[in-house]
Amino acid sequence: MRRHQVIKDSFLENRIFLSRTVILFVFMLFLIGGLITRLIYLQVAGHSRYHGMATNNRIKVTSVPPTRGIIYDKHGRILAENLPSYSLEVIPEQVADMEGTLKRLQSVLSIPEEKIEAFKKHRKRYKHFDSIPLLMQLSNTDVARFAVLRHTFPGVDIHARLIRHYPYAELTAHVVGYVGRINEQELKTLPAAEYRSIHTIGKIGVERAYEDILRGHAGYSEIETNAQGKPINELGKIESVPGADIFLTLDVDLQKVAYDALAEFNGAVVALDLQTGGVLVQVSKASFDPNLFVSGISYVDYKALNTSKNKPLFDRVLRGQYPPGSTLKPFIGLAGLEHNITHMHQTLFCPGYYQLPNKAHKYRDWKKWGHGKVNLDIAITQSCDVYFYDMSLALGIDNLSSFLHKFGFGQKTGIDLKGEKAGLLPSREWKRIHREQAWYPGETLITGIGQGFTQVTPMQLARATATLANKGYIVTPYLAQKIIDADREIEIKKPVQKTIELKSTNVQDIINAMVHVVHSPRGTAKRIAKNIDYQIAGKTGTAQVYTVKQDEEYNEEEIAFNMRDHALFIAFAPADNPKIAVAVIAEHGSHGSSIAAPIAAKVIKQYLLDK
Amino acid sequence: MKIEHRAEQFKEHSLIGSLLRKLHIDIPLLIGLLLLLILSFMMLYSTGNKEATLLIRQSARMGVAGVLMIVLAHVDPRQFQRFSILLYSVGVILLVAVLLVGDVGKGAQRWLDLGVFRFQPSEMIKITTPMMIAWYLSGHEIPPKWRHIIIAATFILIPTLLIVREPDLGTALLVASSGASVLYFAGLSWRFLLTSAFSLAALAPVYWHFFMREYQKDRVLTFLNPEADPMGKGYHIIQSKIAIGSGGGYGKGWQGNTQSQLDFLPESSTDFIFAVFAEEFGLLGCLGLLAVYIFIIARGLYIAVQAQDTYSRLLAGSLVCTFFVYAFVNIGMVIGILPVVGIPLPLISYGGTSMVTLFAGFGILMSIHTHKKILPS
Numbered sequence: 001m002r003r004h005q006v007i008k009d010s011f012l013e014n015r016i017f018l019s020r021t022v023i024l025f026v027f028m029l030f031l032i033g034g035l036i037t038r039l040i041y042l043q044v045a046g047h048s049r050y051h052g053m054a055t056n057n058r059i060k061v062t063s064v065p066p067t068r069g070i071i072y073d074k075h076g077r078i079l080a081e082n083l084p085s086y087s088l089e090v091i092p093e094q095v096a097d098m099e100g101t102l103k104r105l106q107s108v109l110s111i112p113e114e115k116i117e118a119f120k121k122h123r124k125r126y127k128h129f130d131s132i133p134l135l136m137q138l139s140n141t142d143v144a145r146f147a148v149l150r151h152t153f154p155g156v157d158i159h160a161r162l163i164r165h166y167p168y169a170e171l172t173a174h175v176v177g178y179v180g181r182i183n184e185q186e187l188k189t190l191p192a193a194e195y196r197s198i199h200t201i202g203k204i205g206v207e208r209a210y211e212d213i214l215r216g217h218a219g220y221s222e223i224e225t226n227a228q229g230k231p232i233n234e235l236g237k238i239e240s241v242p243g244a245d246i247f248l249t250l251d252v253d254l255q256k257v258a259y260d261a262l263a264e265f266n267g268a269v270v271a272l273d274l275q276t277g278g279v280l281v282q283v284s285k286a287s288f289d290p291n292l293f294v295s296g297i298s299y300v301d302y303k304a305l306n307t308s309k310n311k312p313l314f315d316r317v318l319r320g321q322y323p324p325g326s327t328l329k330p331f332i333g334l335a336g337l338e339h340n341i342t343h344m345h346q347t348l349f350c351p352g353y354y355q356l357p358n359k360a361h362k363y364r365d366w367k368k369w370g371h372g373k374v375n376l377d378i379a380i381t382q383s384c385d386v387y388f389y390d391m392s393l394a395l396g397i398d399n400l401s402s403f404l405h406k407f408g409f410g411q412k413t414g415i416d417l418k419g420e421k422a423g424l425l426p427s428r429e430w431k432r433i434h435r436e437q438a439w440y441p442g443e444t445l446i447t448g449i450g451q452g453f454t455q456v457t458p459m460q461l462a463r464a465t466a467t468l469a470n471k472g473y474i475v476t477p478y479l480a481q482k483i484i485d486a487d488r489e490i491e492i493k494k495p496v497q498k499t500i501e502l503k504s505t506n507v508q509d510i511i512n513a514m515v516h517v518v519h520s521p522r523g524t525a526k527r528i529a530k531n532i533d534y535q536i537a538g539k540t541g542t543a544q545v546y547t548v549k550q551d552e553e554y555n556e557e558e559i560a561f562n563m564r565d566h567a568l569f570i571a572f573a574p575a576d577n578p579k580i581a582v583a584v585i586a587e588h589g590s591h592g593s594s595i596a597a598p599i600a601a602k603v604i605k606q607y608l609l610d611k
Numbered sequence: 612m613k614i615e616h617r618a619e620q621f622k623e624h625s626l627i628g629s630l631l632r633k634l635h636i637d638i639p640l641l642i643g644l645l646l647l648l649i650l651s652f653m654m655l656y657s658t659g660n661k662e663a664t665l666l667i668r669q670s671a672r673m674g675v676a677g678v679l680m681i682v683l684a685h686v687d688p689r690q691f692q693r694f695s696i697l698l699y700s701v702g703v704i705l706l707v708a709v710l711l712v713g714d715v716g717k718g719a720q721r722w723l724d725l726g727v728f729r730f731q732p733s734e735m736i737k738i739t740t741p742m743m744i745a746w747y748l749s750g751h752e753i754p755p756k757w758r759h760i761i762i763a764a765t766f767i768l769i770p771t772l773l774i775v776r777e778p779d780l781g782t783a784l785l786v787a788s789s790g791a792s793v794l795y796f797a798g799l800s801w802r803f804l805l806t807s808a809f810s811l812a813a814l815a816p817v818y819w820h821f822f823m824r825e826y827q828k829d830r831v832l833t834f835l836n837p838e839a840d841p842m843g844k845g846y847h848i849i850q851s852k853i854a855i856g857s858g859g860g861y862g863k864g865w866q867g868n869t870q871s872q873l874d875f876l877p878e879s880s881t882d883f884i885f886a887v888f889a890e891e892f893g894l895l896g897c898l899g900l901l902a903v904y905i906f907i908i909a910r911g912l913y914i915a916v917q918a919q920d921t922y923s924r925l926l927a928g929s930l931v932c933t934f935f936v937y938a939f940v941n942i943g944m945v946i947g948i949l950p951v952v953g954i955p956l957p958l959i960s961y962g963g964t965s966m967v968t969l970f971a972g973f974g975i976l977m978s979i980h981t982h983k984k985i986l987p988s
Contacts, residue, residue: 013753016798017924021912024795024928028908028935032901035939038946042856043894050856222849 062130062223063197066216067162069243071176071206073252074280074481079176080207082162086138087295088146089131092123094155101153108149109142111135114299122181131159133199136295164200164207164294168252170287171259174315175250175279175417175479177205178290180297194218200294204315206246206479209417213483213490216243244485249278249478257606258283258584261599265586267566268316268458270477271603272466272581274572277475277497279415280580281603282459284317286310318420321455322585325541326383327570328404328450330468330510333376335403336391337506344509347375350386356393356441363389363445366542380513381523383540385449392448397439400447401427406500407464408474414495415459415477423460426453451544461570462583469537469572469581471507472500511537515575524593525569528601535575536604540593541568543585564588569596573604580607635684635981637914640973643907647958648673650888650900655961657866658880658887665880665961672962676970683974687982691975692922695746698739699766705732706773733782734968736770738975740786741929744793749921754798763794781952784940785933792932793925796915848947855889855946862893880961882953885945904938914980923979930972937969 042050071080088109095101102116111134119134134156138146143158150157164179166172179200182190186201195201197218202208219240223233258269258281271281288305292298297305305313314320336342352370353362365371365385371378379387392400404410410425424430426447428439446452456464459477467474476495483490514537517523524540543566567589572581582600589595655665709732744763751759767790774783795804857863879887889897911931918924937957943949945956955965 009753013798013921016754017796017928018916020796020798021916021928024932025909025912028939029905031939032905034948035942035946036898036901038948039855039889039894039897042852042946043859043889043897046852046856047859050853051859 062221063193064219064221064237064240065161065197066218066240067242068164068179068216069210069214070245071214072245072247073250073255074248074278075251075253076247077252078167079172079248079250079252081165081167083165084160085136085163085295086143086158087133087161088135088138088142089133089157089159090119091131091155091157096154101156105134105153105156108145109135109138112298115296118296130196131157133159133161133295136161136163164291166290168255169289169291171255171283172250172252173205173287173290174284174317175205175282176248176290177207177209178203178293179207180293181295203293204419205417206248210246210480210483213485214243214246217241242486244483244490246480247482247484249273249276249280249481250282251280251607251610253610254281254603254606255283257281258599258603259285259287261602262586265567265589265595266310266316267584267586267589267596268320269585269599269603270317270458270462270583271607272462272475272477274466274469274475274578274581277463277466277477277495278481279477279479280607281582282317282479284315284320286312288312315419316585316587317458318415318417319457320585321421321423321457322566322568323452323454323543324450324456324461325543325566325568326385326450327461327539327541327568327583328454329380329383329388329541330514330539330570331404331407331409331464332388332392332395332400332448332450333380333513334468334502334506334510335400336376336395337509338403338502339395339399341394342376342391344376347373348387348390350374350384352386354386354389354445356445359442361442363442376509377513377516378522380510380539381516381520383517383524388448389445392444393441395444395448397426397428397444397447400444401425407467408460409454409456409464411460413457413459413463413477416480420459421457423457424453424455450541458583458585461568461585462581465570465572465583466581467500468507468510469578471504472502474498474500511575514539514571518571518597525597527593528597532601532605534573534608536571536573536601537575537578538569538571538597538600540591540597541570542566542591543568545588561588564590567591567594567596569593569600571597571600571604573608580604634681635977636681637684637910637977637980639910640907640914640977643903643910644958644970644973646903647907650903651959653865654884654888654891654959655880657891658884658961669961672966676967679967680970680974680977683971684977684981686978688918688920688923688926688975688979691742691926691978692746692749695739695742695922699736699743702732702736702739703770703773706736706770708732710773710776731964733770733774733777733779733786734964736774737782737786737789737933737968738930738971740767740770741789741793741926741933744790745922745925745929748793748797748925753921754800755794760794760799760803763790767791779953781940781954784952785936785954788936789929789933792929795932796925796928848951851883851886851945852947854886858890858893858896860894862889862891862896865891882941882955882960883945884960885942885956888959889946904935908935911976914976917983918979919983927976927979930976934969934972937965 068082070078070082073079088105090101092098102111102119105111106116115135119132123132135142138158146153146158166176166178168176180203181199182195182201187195190201194215194217198215202211202214207214217240219238221237222235254271258271262269262283262285266286268285269281269283270279272278273280286308292301292305333342337344350365350371350373352365352368354365355362363385366383370386371382371384374382374384374387376387376391378384404425410423412420412422426443431437431439431443431453443452447454463475463477475497478495480492483492515535517540518525518536518538519529520526523529525538528536528538545563545565565588567584567586569584570582572578580603582603584596584599586595586599651669652666655669656663658665743766747763747766748755748759755763767787771783771787771790774786888900892899908931911927911934915924915927915931918927934957937954940949940952940954941956941960944951944954955962957969958966
């Protein structure tokens with residue numbers, strides 16, 4: 001690139017540059033003079049004032065906690081609220097003899113040793129002159145007892161705080177979740193300014209998933225205090241912004257029906273609104289009282305929950321992975337129809353067992369003497385295993401696996417909660433990678449009746465059932481229906497809905513068969529058909545916990561309770577215009593028909609009654 | 612000026628002086644920089660809970676920056692001139708690359724991961740933009756014609772807007788001012804300068820009050836300082852003022868800062884380090900620090916005035932100007948007269964990126980000063 005040659009007046013240039021430099025330097029000195037003026041104002045004129053603030057800590061900037069948003073159910077009933085509560089708090093900087101003070105406090109109020117330990121541990125994460133809670137939820141007697149002696153405990157005081165309360169306790173523990181003390185790990189990732197005055201954070205359920213929305217924003221107040229740290233004057237304040245309220249799709253009445261219907265069984269019940277995918281019922285049992293966690297659960301309580309054989313802390317709906325058993329059959333049947341492997345009139349003789357060509361191993365049917373001549377309708381109605389062995393062998397694992405994949409098996413449902421498990425949908429590829437083994441034909445057979453490797457979460461099962469009821473229209477389950485922030489509704493991003501291409505006559509044939517499960521005299525769930533004026537389409541299932549050996553027989557009476565099969569039931573109703581889909585798993589309930597089906601029936605009945 | 616004369620004499624006669632001269636080091640500048648580095652070490656020792664970790668890391672960075680300075684001091688200024696357009700173009704391309712594939716850190720996209728190390732092209736452009744403008748203007752009449760001013764302004768706007776997009780307002784401000792200062796030194800007419808300054812100042816509040824909605828204002832405020840939590844910001848300034856004010860005339864002495872207060876002061880070893888300095892050394896210390904800055908600036912401007920050709924002169928003037936903006940904006944923000952923008956206190960704050968750029972700038976200044984052909988004055 002050639003540069004344009006210019007004849008320069010270097011004298012003029014020098015003169016300009018020199019004058020510019022001098023002017024700039026003077027201007028810089030003028031600006032620095034401005035800085036110095038400000039410094040004099042702060043350090044000389046303001047010195048005594050700021051010095052006072054610094055040495056006596058006379059100005060305290062305290063964080064004003066926001067009020068956490070309320071969680072409501074579908075009908076506006078409160079699932080999580082804030083109640084005033086008294087807590088005993090200590091400002092360590094104002095306590096001369098900490099050990100002595102704690103000892104004396106213990107003699108006045110009953111403070112368990114572990115609270116003292118927890119207090120010492122929490123101390124680290126507080127700022128200087130912050131008030132640190134020692135004991136929460138003081139009774140009125142305790143408050144009165146301390147009030148009398150308060151003057152003898154400098155630096156110790158009673159504060160009124162709002163604490164989280166869950167009125168439905170066990171009933172909504174897993175789904176609504178709870179807030180608990182922030183732990184060291186969480187603290188590292190949280191925005192410090194927001195959590196300066198908040199001591200708890202959503203740990204599970206909606207409380208965790210919507211933490212940012214429920215929390216609100218902390219405010220600040222600049223307080224002038226005396227040398228003892230007692231506030232005298234508020235100098236300035238930024239108000240805190242309360243968190244938004246959330247309305248859930250959950251119906252707490254329906255939830256209670258499901259919870260009570262499970263009776264002595266542990267398990268899970270999920271009900272979905274078919275139109276939207278809104279979760280109407282999400283019960284995981286055994287459950288626990290979330291209120292125990294709010295102000296720090298005691299070691300004894302936690303140990304009891306954690307070691308209980310009922311596993312009350314375990315969220316069975318999203319994290320429990322069960323073999324689907326025969327509840328998978330309608331989907332497999334549909335796969336057979338869609339792939340033209342079978343049609344509704346094709347029959348097969350069921351002798352009570354099935355054998356692969358040239359193999360001695362007998363794959364048993366649940367009915368020892370067989371179902372006789374069966375077609376697909378009868379095979380679903382009576383849950384004939386042999387028919388499905390035969391059909392899934394013809395279908396092959398690749399077709400089977402890819403078809404079930406479309407219904408969301410083996411994948412997270414994408415519900416607006418955290419910690420969901422994906423279940424397991426076996427395939428040739430999966431087995432090669434995870435087991436480093438080839439796929440065996442026998443495994444195709446047992447996959448075809450919902451046993452083997454396949455595992456589903458109750459939420460997945462409910463969603464697949466909903467998809468079937470919707471004739472291929474897939475909904476994504478969700479809980480947050482409405483978020484109201486300061487009387488203004490916040491838009492919730494609705495998940496993208498998809499549709500599976502299915503032949504509608506095929507789906508109708510399967511739905512008819514599922515209606516027969518409930519309404520035909522030979523149906524496995526016929527006992528729930530009594531006294532209802534609508535039709536339920538359903539399918540029973542039994543998931544093996546204990547594997548019966550080839551030469552043994554499964555005898556319910558003889559095996560221990562915790563070895564008994566899980567009872568499953570999926571259903572939707574009314575069959576001709578479905579509104580609700582339900583999935584029930586009753587752990588060790590033995591049979592889907594006797595234990596799980598009536599639970600689903602009760603939920604459906606209550607829901608349709610309300611409508 | 613007296614001090615500088617002495618330094619010149621010192622340079623002529625002492626043995627070390629002649630050695631340093633062979634190394635192309637400018638002694639007065641070196642003395643100023645060393646003073647700042649000593650203060651920086653003292654402050655980092657004091658804010659880093661008297662542990663050596665900050666010091667060790669900072670020393671490593673200083674080593675790298677120092678080597679770069681010496682290397683650049685050896686390069687003949689005509690080489691800078693020759694490569695100006697190339698360096699500028701590479702810088703702009705890298706800025707575009709950052710927006711496309713850069714790493715996101717603290718909510719802004721500034722870093723380019725080169726495998727071995729991470730690199731912030733916006734730092735490099737702080738030097739290459741004035742190089743480019745100086746190169747461009749030195750090829751035309753001085754003072755520049757309208758046409759040249761507009762083209763030069765375009766060269767400034769391209770990297771500035773790219774950096775605003777990252778977003779990094781502090782750096783964009785520095786790049787814009789480094790480019791604009793070249794135009795100033797080249798003799799941009801006063802009328803033009805004052806008109807544009809006044810119209811900008813007049814338009815800003817009008818725009819703020821009449822055209823911006825509340826949420827946009829909030830965004831602008833957040834945008835000014837994306838790192839700081841909006842709730843936390845007022846909080847820092849209160850604590851910063853308490854720290855500075857309580858220092859008084861003579862300060863609380865080295866390491867005498869009340870940690871209880873500074874617990875509230877995040878960034879106490881980076882952007883807000885001046886507050887700690889002011890608390891420990893008081894008004895007297897602050898005046899001393901400002902004096903060191905003025906000394907370095909004066910020496911830099913002296914080098915610029917002494918420079919032999921238009922390019923060196925414009926570039927040197929601009930580099931000094933950028934250094935001043937650094938110091939002024941940072942101190943102004945800490946003492947609460949300017950909005951909080953993420954600009955460190957030059958050569959004192961903890962952190963490597965800005966230090967390397969600053970040392971590179973001083974390397975170029977030294978190069979300009981020590982590569983003069985002997986000419987009759």
